[in-house]
Amino acid sequence: MFDISFGQLLLVLIIGLVVLGPERLPIAIKTVAGWIKVLRRMSATVQLELNKELKLQELQDSLKKAELSGLKTLTPEIQESIDDLKRVTESLQKEIDSATQIDTHTHLDKDK
Numbered sequence: 001m002f003d004i005s006f007g008q009l010l011l012v013l014i015i016g017l018v019v020l021g022p023e024r025l026p027i028a029i030k031t032v033a034g035w036i037k038v039l040r041r042m043s044a045t046v047q048l049e050l051n052k053e054l055k056l057q058e059l060q061d062s063l064k065k066a067e068l069s070g071l072k073t074l075t076p077e078i079q080e081s082i083d084d085l086k087r088v089t090e091s092l093q094k095e096i097d098s099a100t101q102i103d104t105h106t107h108l109d110k111d112k
Contacts, residue, residue, distance in 0.1 A: 004012075017025050 013025075016028060020028050
């Protein structure tokens with residue numbers, strides 16, 4: 001984790017022994033080890049949270065893609081329905097126009 005070789009660790013322990021003395025060195029080592037444990041636990045928790053967020057984001061992205069692809073596959077079906085409705089509307093409009101023309105012609109013929 002810290003990339004410390006055995007020689008460097010031995011040097012740190014000797015300096016700690018000289019500075020702190022033999023009575024306080026074990027307590028200092030336990031304290032530092034406790035801090036390292038807490039830091040590792042915190043970093044593991046942060047990493048887990050980040051992974052959860054990334055997975056959640058990936059799921060949201062894939063859901064959006066699925067919705068868009070679903071809409072794209074529905075679009076031709078919707079367009080086909082719209083075209084059918086337009087054809088029916090046009091045929092009804094033609095029937096109405098022809099009925100109106102026939103009605104107009106019959107009224108004109110009656111007036112003569």
